Amino acid sequence: MTAFLPLALLTLPLVAALISFALPDTRAAWRDATNIIFALVKLVLVGFLLLQAQGGVDFEWRYEFLPGHDFVLRVDAIALLFVTLSTFLWLIATIYAIAYFERGPNLARFFGFFNLCVLSATGVAISGTAITFFSFYELLTLATWPLVVHKGDEKSLTAGRVYLTYTLAGSAAFLAGILWLKALVGPLEFAAPPDLSPVPTLTLILIFVLLIGGLGVKAALLPFHGWLPQAMAAPAPVSALLHAVAVVKAGAYGILRVVHDIYGAGTVADLGLGLPLAFLASATILYGSLRAVMQNDIKKRLAYSTVSQVSYIVLGASLAGPIAAVGALVHLVHQGIMKITLFMCAGALANRLHIKAVTELDGAGRLMPVTMASFTIGALGMIGVPPVAGFISKWYLGSGGLEAGDAWVIAVLAGSSLLNSAYFLPLLYRAWLLPPQGDHAPVAELTGGWNRMLVLPAAVTALASLGAGLFASFPFSPLEWVSLIVDAGYLR
Amino acid sequence: MIGIEPALLLSAAAFWPLALAMLCVLPKLGPRMITALPLAPLPALAAAIYAPSGTEFGLPWLLLDGGIRLDDTRAVFLGGAAILWTLAGLYAARYLQNDQRAAGFALFWNLVLAGNVGVFIAADAATFYVSFALVSLMAYPLVIHDRKPASLRAGAVYIVLAVIGEVALFAAFLMGSAAAGGSILIADIRDTLAGPGTDPLILWLLIAGLGIKAGLMPLHIWLPVAHPAAPVPASAVLSGAIVKAGIFGLLAFLPWGTTWPISGTTLALMGFAGLFIAALLGAAQSNPKTVLAYSTVSQMGLIMGVCGVALATGLPAAALLPILALYALHHGLTKGALFLGVGMASVWLRNSRPFFLLLMGALALSLAGLPLTAGALAKAAVKGPAGEIGAALIGFSALTSGLVLARLMFTLPSATPDKNPPPAMMFAFLALVIAALSAPFVVYGQILGTDPDPTADLAKKIVEAWPLGLAVILAAAAAAVGMQAPRMPEGDLLEPLRRTALLAMAAFHAMSDTKASSDISTETDDAPPALTNIERIQAAFADRAATAVAFALISGGLFFALI
């Protein structure tokens, strides 16, 4: 029975996807209900798994899908971290998406792929082998593509093309890397790093470059970040889920897995790979922030912010040592909830006030105060203002850098925080302090079903990101959970 | 207060304002919360008075497993701040009663208060940092409360420097905590820093991060524009209590007891430079609130100069902290009272204006260190750790302090309504004046262990007060001949800096615009040029004869490969 729980995690979104595909637009209410119910059920299931996992129980489902290659789903503590995040945000994003589109066209397709996306993200999280990971990683690419091109206009199509070009090329590199390594050392399970000693150093380095390069595309590492800002052509709920959880996180999570589970942090350091990766991540952090400052389109600004923020995770992964690992993992969660908040708010603003550019943001705080309040919390979190969650991540990343003897990390974090302020604070300034430009009436955010469903999800995640920081030491908080993982000897 | 656990009291000090802040968000209740402002600091006041030194309380779920504690120094800071916040709150409750943004003001007031209290009682760096951020960033809305362009400009300067300070502090704490083996307790960090092998960078990050808040020259530029921009009660707490957060941070984190000749001397130089320069700049202002703000920079320069001396000489904490706490208390209450006084000046009843000016003069003289006043008490105490040169400088600074405060007296507005000012405001002001003039005496013994003796060596003190006398004479003379004070722009270096920044930003935008456009051209790749030869290629392969030839060649090739 327990062996099938991991399967159940995948089945729920699959069934939801199938139902969504099947129900015609005339049954939209049924579809909405289905989506929400399945998300809730999955949340309950994840809750159960969390309790079990805290007691040290891991769930595993194994199937030899090709000779010598096992398809392994393993729900361990680190997987649950990501699963919990995606499940929670799935529910939120679903509610938001329902309100965002109201009763627009092509929603059967949208929700179907949306659910497939969640399935893939869950699969990525609970993959027990490199090849399983790859399968879901690719599925994710495929499931997100229809969402990126959902609008069907020229911009979306270009974005879709760029997206695919980048991600599929990355996947190919990743596949080549894992197969190559597998050919040398046998199956790559995410349990304990295999013995890499017989492999020549140069080969190991090359494979590492392939793996990281492949994953770096989705994680939007420099110089593979180009797809992400373009993918902003997608509807807001997609951007929200894509950027917060699904795609970029899958890449970052994969890099964590590669560094800690395939190579082992020690080997990475011995090979002299940790530092270059950390440099690359740092460069991405700063570059993404700089580019974000230059953007006028809100979503693009957020996208470049994501480029920057996701590299924090990579940075944490590349620095040897448990504290940095905690930082990386916890930022995985924190960035998720903060960024989804920001995107949902941006979407709500675009949807209700047709605000798309930073320069149009004047007075938005008066027109949609709740939304802008949520946005503010998210933005402050991104900057690293305590007690919002971003602060916790940065704290651990910085400590991790110092622990590893890389004090320059502090400078990167500091510089990034300053740049974050530089691109977020003007937004807040305009929204709260300048008078509205147009003749928009204030939006009744809390009355009317659609409005409420559009506004409250962001408020919930904003509060969650506040809570995750404020109550960082509370049992089951992301930080505590991550510490549990690391204390259990994982990622050492 | 029997029956109340001191630890709970202590935590209530921080959480009570937060709870009130949440109430401010409620749409109906929010604007009315302004009247509850005086209630917000009461737990803090109670804690400062009743909670015994050494009270600790762990907050295991919060942040990074933090905690709060109280000791004597902290109690002084907390108590002083609580008094000021209470009375300023009372003042604000009336002052902003009909303000259209009352709810927002109340919200941020409470948040800043919570942060301010948190800074003083934080036992660990994370809690301190969070509280400090709360103080710094949430004070921004207070600064720009009236939304006037000048305020917004001031706010912008404020927020930029505050963020930079936060970041510096963040780095310092991270490095300190790492040096302390991962412990985030303030005590551990300080002890580690006092140990051998500490990176002076940490020290400088701390000084920079906290110094910005405390108005350390030359990082002070935000202060003379931001403090006056806020509404009167907010200015009072900004100058009186909030700057003390920076001072408290320095006291709490700097490694007392070990000698840091270079860092200490540098800090001392910066501090004392501020003491004089800021005062002189302040004397050249025309807005009384700006004058007061410069005075704050000057006074904080004094404290930080003393800190620098102590750092350079390796003075132990016990010999320094109580004294500086006392001085901070004195300055906080006095400056708060002066700010409220500026607010009162325009509403004071015409016929009792002399009484008002008397009160203000007393406050000013006390601040400048007139013998027998509370200020003299604090100044005398502070000369101890300041060393010989420091003491001399402090003594001489009475001249500049006197000048700036004299300038204040001349710039006070003199509108003369014919009805009494609201009693709440009146009460708050008067209470604060009393507190300012008496509190150092009341707590002196408790803090320094000896009873205050303001009359000892009185003659010497009077002689030593010559710079103050000179200041009074100069001021009087200037007034008598109708000499105008020189005019300096608010925020001295700010304007040139702003112009430079504007230029830089313009350049930057020009750059980013070209960047953006080139961006578009690179990221939208054009369709590859249509290959005109496709048809020909296809036709060539589709040709039967060609296929047959290819077939023959392939078979032949295969054959030879097989042989």
Add this chain to the structure above:
Amino acid sequence: MEALATGHLFALTGAVLVGLGLFGFITLRHALRQLLAVNVSGAGVFLMLGGLGRGAATTDPFPQALVITGIVVAVALTAFGAALILRQAEEDHAAKEDDERGGKT
């Protein structure tokens, strides 16, 4: 010996026919003649089969049977090929007539 020589002789003839057929297939640029060339090649293959199955007294009946099968298969395909050639010519013809008609009007 003679049988051996006879067998080789016909087999070699078959080999040459195959080559000839291929040459024709490549150089002749009309489908009908290519069809013919293929048949020549095919005949060559059959002849090779027969020649190499030539025993001292008899010819192996097994390849004989295969050749008969081959011949029938070849004629079936040739017939279809011819039909296709005609059909294509009809289409071209009709298209040309359409063009001419279009040109007149």
Add this chain to the structure above:
Amino acid sequence: MSLVFDLVLCLMILGTAAASLLMRSALGGIVFFIAFGNLLGIAWLSLGAVNVALAEIAIGAGVTGILLILAHARLSAMGDPVECEPTSPWMRAAVAVICGGLIVLLSVAVLSISPTDRMGAQIATLMPALGIENPVTGVLLAFRAYDTLLETFVLLGALVAVWAIAPPGGWPQRPASLAIATPVSLTVIGTFSRVLLPASLVMAAYLVWTGSDLPGGAFQGGTVLAGGILVAALGGAIALPRADDMRLRSVLVLGPAMFLGIGLGGIALGRFLSYPVGLEKALIVAIEYALALSIGATLALLVAGKPVPPAAVQEGGD
């Protein structure tokens, strides 16, 4: 003596083949091809393969020749002169080198193999069980009956394929008329053809019958029948049937169906396509007759070509 004859025969074969391919005139090439086929038949006779010789002359030369001539005639009628664009001499030289190389390689391979009758003996030991004498028929209808079965379907499939390309309006009509509509020839050929059809039937029946013991068999018989039908149609003695004529369909599938049926009947005895002991010859002959009938009809229709719209039936004879 015989070797010399064979050598001359081979040279003639090669000559006619070369002529059929290298002549500029397509019609000339076809004529030489028919001669080539007949010479091949003689070659097969010389190899002692009478069965093959019959098949080659009847099918390889005869039916294929008629097919090609008819196609040429119809192409000419549509204004296609069946001319090839000349290829460049260099190209021809290059191709010649390639083909020469192929010939050389093949020759070496051929010479490395010594011709022998490899399976004759083995077949001879098995023949008595079949009750027939002609080993080729034995191979075709017993040992390799599976090949033959599939082959009959190739033939049937080819006819269906020809149907598939019927022009619009042509389905399910008759093929274009083969009748040569000159009044003088009509009477001559007409009379001739009326006689020839029954004669061909008889001859086909004979060929099939002897085929079990002597050279001959279903394919040869079927071809003769087809020839008879074609000549009859040519003379206008009979009209070729419509493609959807159920009688025609029945005749077409009769052979393959009977083959299949008897093969499937074998399953009852254990194996597909195994004949019950004692009934071998009877069944083989039954299959052969049915096949001959079907093959005859199929070949005739294949030569006649695809169904065309009724109006075109008359035109086709031009």
Add this chain to the structure above:
Amino acid sequence: MSPLDLLVVAPLVFMVLSLLAGGWQRSLLALAIATMAALSVWLMTLDPGTAHVVGGWELPLGVLLRADGLAQMLVPAVTLTAGLTGLYALHQFAPESHASNAQTAAFWPLYYLMWSAANAAFLTTDLFNLYVTLEMASIAAVAMAAMGSVRAALRYLLIALLGSIFYLLGVALILSRYGTVDVTLLAGMAEADFATALALALMTGGLLVKAALFPLHGWLPPAHAAAPAPASALLSGLVVKIGFVITVRLWFEGLAAAATPAGLHVLGGIGALAILFGSLQAIRQESLKALVAYSTVAQIGYLFLAFPLIAGAGHAWAGLSFHAVAHMIAKAAMFLAAGLMLKAAAGPRIADLAGLARAMPLTVTAFGLAAVSLMGLPPSGGFSAKFLLVDAALRQGQAIHAAVMLIGGLLAAVYLFRPLAVAFSGSETPVVPPKAPSMVAAPLALALAALLLGFAGGPLADLATGGAPATVAPEPLPALEDTVETASEDEQ
């Protein structure tokens, strides 16, 4: 009684019946599908290697039918493909349909003929019998191609004839040299001498024409592109596989003794070129069906690229079998879907597909799923196949082969996502004619089957290797040191 001969005979019976029973195609097809499905299941349950001679006539005289792993995979796949394509064709070639009556009448006999030919080719081990089955397939295939374009069909026929002649030439040499044409007997007798080598080269050349391996592919794109959709599906799915399977039987079983590594590498090299050329051409096509047809050219390349890998470490044999099956099913699905899309579209060009994702979501989904398999993205049969092949290549240190396969996958993504993107584009939903449910269901079912293959990889790989010829590497993993050595040598 055995399914081996019945699988060949049953479609022939249906061919006869279809010629006699004019309007009963519907019930006939149902009966045929049921029969063939039952027989296929029966076939799969046989032990690998089960064989018997037809009619009881022993080798070398008789014809041996054998169910090896390859056949046990391919024949059921044929049943699936042909059966579902038939369901689709039932409407296209219904008496009331628009297709010309001749095509309606002729399609069904040809369809059964092709079905029989495919089964016969996969089941027999007799080289001459294979010649006959090749011609059965050619007749049916050319006739089906002629339903679209007579010119292309004529080209196809002549080239195919030439290929057949040369195949037969090789058979003649083999028969004369060894006195048998049975692959199983030849496996024990064959020697690497001049005649054998020449025979192998000639037969292979002839078969490559039939399999449309670059540069002998010229006939394929016009023929496959022009034919009616169900015909294209059968042509690309079934017919090209026949030539391929015979080549496999020659190189790895019958004449394995003469198959030198150099020869294998020549084929592998041509396969690599085919992948690249076919993909690049597909990218440049303007017409949808031509694109899909060129995709076949590329995919055939994989089959031959695998040749040099078969004997080495890894599971290249299973990968090869897998790819044949996966491509058959996926390509059929794609052609059927493309057929439906083109019926609804304004024209044959890719650009004419705009908006179809909204108008016919199920069909576009089928196209997309088939594309997933063809691109080799998980989870799909195509992925499993490519995975095994790349894995084998890397384990043997053949980095270039691996790279070509991965690049081929990327190029496939480039050309296959193009029509999908167009289908998603636009804002208007074109009005499409109503379609019979079975017409929509057929490509979808096939595409799903291609996808599900990816989940059945283990059992199917076992099946494929179960009856594999002796030359295929037996699977114990070579010692670690060996592979490392090869890899490192490759590095240097």
